[in-house]
Amino acid sequence: MDQLYRQSSRQVFAALARLFGDLDLAEEALHDAFKSAIEQWPSQGMPANPMAWLVSAGRFKAIDSIRRNRRFTAWDESSEQAEAIPDEAPAWDEHEPLEDDRLRLVFTCCHPSLAIDAQVALTLREVCGLTTEEIARAFLLPAPTLAQRIVRAKAKIRDARIPYHVPEVSELPERLASVLRVIYLVFNEGYSASSGPMLMRSELSKEAIRLGRLLRDLLPEQAEIMGLLALMLLHESRRAARMNATYDLIPLNEQDRALWNAEQIAEGCVLAEQALRTQRFGAYSLQAAISAVHAEAPTSVSTDWPQIVGLYDALLQLDPNPVVALNRAVAIAMRDGPAAALPLVNALLQDETLRNYHLAHAAQADLYRRLARYPEALPAYRRAFSLTQQGSEQRFLQLRIDAIEALLSTPAQ
Numbered sequence: 001m002d003q004l005y006r007q008s009s010r011q012v013f014a015a016l017a018r019l020f021g022d023l024d025l026a027e028e029a030l031h032d033a034f035k036s037a038i039e040q041w042p043s044q045g046m047p048a049n050p051m052a053w054l055v056s057a058g059r060f061k062a063i064d065s066i067r068r069n070r071r072f073t074a075w076d077e078s079s080e081q082a083e084a085i086p087d088e089a090p091a092w093d094e095h096e097p098l099e100d101d102r103l104r105l106v107f108t109c110c111h112p113s114l115a116i117d118a119q120v121a122l123t124l125r126e127v128c129g130l131t132t133e134e135i136a137r138a139f140l141l142p143a144p145t146l147a148q149r150i151v152r153a154k155a156k157i158r159d160a161r162i163p164y165h166v167p168e169v170s171e172l173p174e175r176l177a178s179v180l181r182v183i184y185l186v187f188n189e190g191y192s193a194s195s196g197p198m199l200m201r202s203e204l205s206k207e208a209i210r211l212g213r214l215l216r217d218l219l220p221e222q223a224e225i226m227g228l229l230a231l232m233l234l235h236e237s238r239r240a241a242r243m244n245a246t247y248d249l250i251p252l253n254e255q256d257r258a259l260w261n262a263e264q265i266a267e268g269c270v271l272a273e274q275a276l277r278t279q280r281f282g283a284y285s286l287q288a289a290i291s292a293v294h295a296e297a298p299t300s301v302s303t304d305w306p307q308i309v310g311l312y313d314a315l316l317q318l319d320p321n322p323v324v325a326l327n328r329a330v331a332i333a334m335r336d337g338p339a340a341a342l343p344l345v346n347a348l349l350q351d352e353t354l355r356n357y358h359l360a361h362a363a364q365a366d367l368y369r370r371l372a373r374y375p376e377a378l379p380a381y382r383r384a385f386s387l388t389q390q391g392s393e394q395r396f397l398q399l400r401i402d403a404i405e406a407l408l409s410t411p412a413q
Contacts, residue, residue, distance in 0.1 A: 001041075107175060132150065226274050249395070268288065272285065305335035316328060339371060
């Protein structure tokens with residue numbers, strides 16, 4: 001039962017949300033359905049289609065609950081709500097595509113009338129099943145603040161009667177950008193957690209990839225869907241090589257590439273190439289192309305850094321933001337040496353966006369280290385350490401700090 005809940009509860013929830021048009025009612029019905037299963041299945045046996053049984057049980061539990069509560073609710077309102085969930089219809093069509101319900105729920109959570117931070121929080125909570133506390137930790141927010149954000153988003157969906165459906169083709173361009181952005185944020189939180197002792201949360205990355213596949217099934221010719229799915233697969237292919245046995249971070253240039261997932265690399269490279277061939281690609285496709293160059297190189301030294309810099313040039317034109325400029329500077333350091341990139345990184349650190357971005361300070365520190373400018377590297381590493389909340393990154397940075405402190409304390413020969 002525990003395994004079924006972990007693997008399938010959000011699919012059941014998405015189906016109930018579509019039936020009820022109310023996320024809170026769907027959540028209550030979900031738990032009532034699992035409670036009934038715990039009570040009945042030991043004696044009656046597990047049904048042939050457990051998820052269909054749970055959806056049907058949840059629906060009838062919700063109808064019963066609404067009718068019991070009529071004495072506390074305006075009669076017309078409760079009657080209308082109960083009648084909206086027809087109990088005369090068949091219990092559930094076993095061939096009903098539950099995956100479609102999850103896609104409907106994604107588009108509902110990412111409706112453009114909701115603020116982007118609310119879209120992300122709601123998607124993580126309702127589609128991915130994270131607790132409010134987990135989401136709050138991920139985004140460094142107090143749990144009550146995050147809870148209020150989710151409550152307000154749910155209320156807006158309910159009060160504005162935002163429909164639970166995949167938009168019509170004519171509406172998709174407006175809606176797709178926010179959906180892709182949220183899916184990528186979910187993936188990033190799973191691939192490189194923003195806080196906590198562990199660097200990665202595989203369940204989030206897998207969920208984001210699964211949602212990307214659903215979107216591609218819906219719009220198979222959309223270049224940026226291909227690009228995002230390629231980007232996620234190519235990053236995910238390196239998961240097994242990113243940490244050692246003690247969960248310490250291993251930089252890209254030190255990873256054992258034999259541990260990279262060849263199947264994911266092959267699929268990601270094909271998708272990236274297909275996206276670029278459409279000539280309608282965007283930022284996700286270019287990022288995927290950069291990841292593909294990394295993935296296809298047998299070693300870090302043999303990586304085609306000129307091509308990566310060229311791709312970053314194109315990406316910077318398409319999406320001119322300081323984080324892209326920082327990544328381009330790191331690529332220039334690999335192509336032309338750290339001395340060529342250091343002035344670029346130092347200039348970027350004057351940007352307000354990067355001043356408190358730990359990876360910018362870590363990049364600066366690494367360039368100073370490679371140039372043997374250890375007295376300047378040390379405060380940069382310390383600044384990066386102070387800005388990250390991620391345990392694996394902190395341990396990695398502390399090792400660099402310790403090594404440089406040891407060098408600086410050794411008397412000159």
